[in-house]
Amino acid sequence: MPDAWDRDSDASLMERTRSGDEAALLQLYQRHRDPTFHFAYRMLGSAEQAEDVTHDCFLSLIRSPGRFDPRRGSLRAYLYAAARNLVLKRFRRSLNEVAGENLGEKAHAAVPEEPLRHLLAEELSGEVRKALAQMSPLQREVIVLFEYEEQSLAEIASIVGTDVGTVKSRLHRGRECLRRELAPYLNGAGGKRREKSDHE
Amino acid sequence: MNEKDDNKDFLKSDSEFTGGADNEKLRSLLRTWQAPDAPSALDTRVLAAYRRRNTLPTWRRMVTATIPVPAPVAMIFVVLLLASALLAARALRSGELKPDRTITSAAQTKTTEAPANQEKAPAFEVNSPGSVTETVRNDSSAPIAGRAAGSMDAGRSEVIPRVAKPASLKTVGKVHVLSIESDHGTIQLVTGDEYRLSATPKIYAGGYSKPSNERRLP
Numbered sequence: 001m002p003d004a005w006d007r008d009s010d011a012s013l014m015e016r017t018r019s020g021d022e023a024a025l026l027q028l029y030q031r032h033r034d035p036t037f038h039f040a041y042r043m044l045g046s047a048e049q050a051e052d053v054t055h056d057c058f059l060s061l062i063r064s065p066g067r068f069d070p071r072r073g074s075l076r077a078y079l080y081a082a083a084r085n086l087v088l089k090r091f092r093r094s095l096n097e098v099a100g101e102n103l104g105e106k107a108h109a110a111v112p113e114e115p116l117r118h119l120l121a122e123e124l125s126g127e128v129r130k131a132l133a134q135m136s137p138l139q140r141e142v143i144v145l146f147e148y149e150e151q152s153l154a155e156i157a158s159i160v161g162t163d164v165g166t167v168k169s170r171l172h173r174g175r176e177c178l179r180r181e182l183a184p185y186l187n188g189a190g191g192k193r194r195e196k197s198d199h200e
Numbered sequence: 201m202n203e204k205d206d207n208k209d210f211l212k213s214d215s216e217f218t219g220g221a222d223n224e225k226l227r228s229l230l231r232t233w234q235a236p237d238a239p240s241a242l243d244t245r246v247l248a249a250y251r252r253r254n255t256l257p258t259w260r261r262m263v264t265a266t267i268p269v270p271a272p273v274a275m276i277f278v279v280l281l282l283a284s285a286l287l288a289a290r291a292l293r294s295g296e297l298k299p300d301r302t303i304t305s306a307a308q309t310k311t312t313e314a315p316a317n318q319e320k321a322p323a324f325e326v327n328s329p330g331s332v333t334e335t336v337r338n339d340s341s342a343p344i345a346g347r348a349a350g351s352m353d354a355g356r357s358e359v360i361p362r363v364a365k366p367a368s369l370k371t372v373g374k375v376h377v378l379s380i381e382s383d384h385g386t387i388q389l390v391t392g393d394e395y396r397l398s399a400t401p402k403i404y405a406g407g408y409s410k411p412s413n414e415r416r417l418p
Contacts, residue, residue, distance in 0.1 A: 020254050022247075029246055037238040050235075051242050058246045062253050064268075121232055128233040147230050178226060186225055 010075035018065045028075070029058060035149055036079045042144045043087045045133060053090070057082040073158050080149070080159045084141055091137055124185060131181035139174035146171055 010031075016024035036057055040050035057079050061068065068078050132140055141160060145151045153171075157164045179186060256264075269277075378389040390396040 017250075022250065022254075025250050026247075029243070033238050033242070037242070038235040041235040042233075047236055047239065051239055054238065055242055055245050055249075059249050062246075062250050124229070125233040128230055132230075132233070143230075147227055148235075175223070175226060178230070179222070182226070182229055185229055 009070075011070040014061075014065055014068060014070075014075065017062075025062070028061075032076055032079050033058075035076060036083050039080055039144060039149055040083045040087060042132070042148060043084075043137070043141060044090065045129065049090065053083050053086045056086055073155075077151075077155055077159050080145065080151070081161070084159060087141075088137060127182060127185060131178050134181060135174055135177055139170050139177065142167055142170040143174040143178070 010028065013024045013028045017028060033054065037050055037054045040053040041047060044050055044053070060082055061079070068075060072078075132143065135143065138160070142156055145156045145159060146153070151159065153164050153167050157167045160167065380387040380389075386400045388398045388400070390398075
C-alpha cells in the first residue's frame with residue numbers, strides 16, 4: 001500500500017527540500033540512497049569509496065538543486081549519472097589502485113542458512129566480483145545498471161550519455177565477457193572447483 | 201565479437217535482453233554478489249551537510265556561492281580581459297588614450313566669459329606676438345591662479361600652453377570644465393582626476409589656427 005510520501009513525486013520533494021524542508025530531504029534520501037550506494041559499490045568494489053561517492057552525489061543535490069531538471073529524466077537517473085561521473089573521476093585519478101586493490105575487497109554474498117552453501121555462495125560471489133572487475137568500466141556500468149539496478153536500456157543510455165544502440169552493444173559484449181569468465185559456474189555449480197581439484 | 205553479432209543485438213528490445221534462459225542463468229549467478237547496505241554514517245553525513253547548508257547566513261551563502269562556467273567560456277573571457285588590458289596599457293603608454301572630459305553633462309560644465317575689467321589679473325597667459333591675456337574667476341570669486349604660458353611661432357598659429365603653477369589648479373574644486381572664450385579663440389581647462397589645458401585660437405596673425413591643441417598637465 002503506497003503511503004503518503006510514496007505518492008509524492010521526486011520533483012515536489014525536491015521543491016520542498018530546496019525551501020528547507022528536512023523531512024522532504026529525508027524522504028528523497030531514503031528513496032535513493034541504497035540504489036546509488038549499490039551502484040557505486042559495484043563499480044568501485046569498495047564500501048568506503050562508495051560511501052564517499054554517494055555522499056558527494058547528495059551533497060551536489062543539496063548545494064545545487066537547480067541542476068536536477070525533472071523534464072530531462074528521473075532523480076534516480078540523475079543520481080546514477082552523478083555517481084557515474086564521480087566513479088569515473090576516481091578511476092582516472094587512480095586507475096591501478098581501483099582496478100587492482102579495491103575490487104579485491106571481500107565480496108558480500110547472499111547468505112544461505114547452511115554453512116556449506118554459505119561457503120559456496122561466498123566463493124561464487126567472489127568469482128562474480130572478479131569477473132566484473134576484469135571488465136572495462138564502460139561495460140561494467142552498463143551491466144551493473146541493467147542486471148543489478150534494473151534500469152531500462154533508454155534510462156541507461158541517458159545515464160551514461162550515449163545512445164541505446166551503444167548501450168546494447170556494451171551490454172552484449174559485457175555479457176559475453178562474463179559468460180566466458182564464469183563459464184564453469186554457468187555450466188554447473190562447482191565446476192571450477194572440480195577442475196581445480198582435478199589439477200591438484 | 202564481430203559487427204554482425206552487434207547488429208543483431210541492436211534489434212533486440214529490453215524484454216529480449218532480459219529474457220532467455222542463458223540470460224536468466226547469468227543474472228541469477230550475478231545476483232550472488234550482493235552489495236552491503238549503506239552505512240549509517242552516510243545518513244549522518246548527508247543530514248549534517250543539509251543542516252549546515254540551511255543554517256548558513258544569507259551573506260555567507262552569497263559569498264560562497266559558485267557559478268558553474270564552462271571552461272571554454274572562461275578561457276575566452278580571460279583572453280578577452282587580458283587583451284583589453286594590454287591594449288589599454290599600450291594606448292596609455294603611447295598617449296593615445298586621453299579621456300575626453302569636454303563631453304560631460306551640462307551640470308559639470310561651467311563656461312566663464314572673461315570680463316573685460318579683470319584682464320589685468322592673469323590666470324592663463326598665452327605669450328605670443330601682441331600678447332593676449334585673459335583673466336578667469338570661478339563662482340566663489342576665488343581667483344584661479346593657474347597660469348599657462350605658451351609660445352607661438354609668428355607665422356604659425358599654434359599655441360602650446362604651459363602651466364606655471366599646476367598645484368594651484370586644485371582650488372578649482374567642482375568645476376570640471378572651464379572654458380574661456382574670447383575673440384582670439386577658446387582656452388579650455390579640464391579638471392578632475394587629471395588636469396588638461398587646451399587652447400583653440402580662432403584667428404591669429406592673420407590666419408586660422410589648427411582646431412585644437414592640448415597638453416595634459418601633471
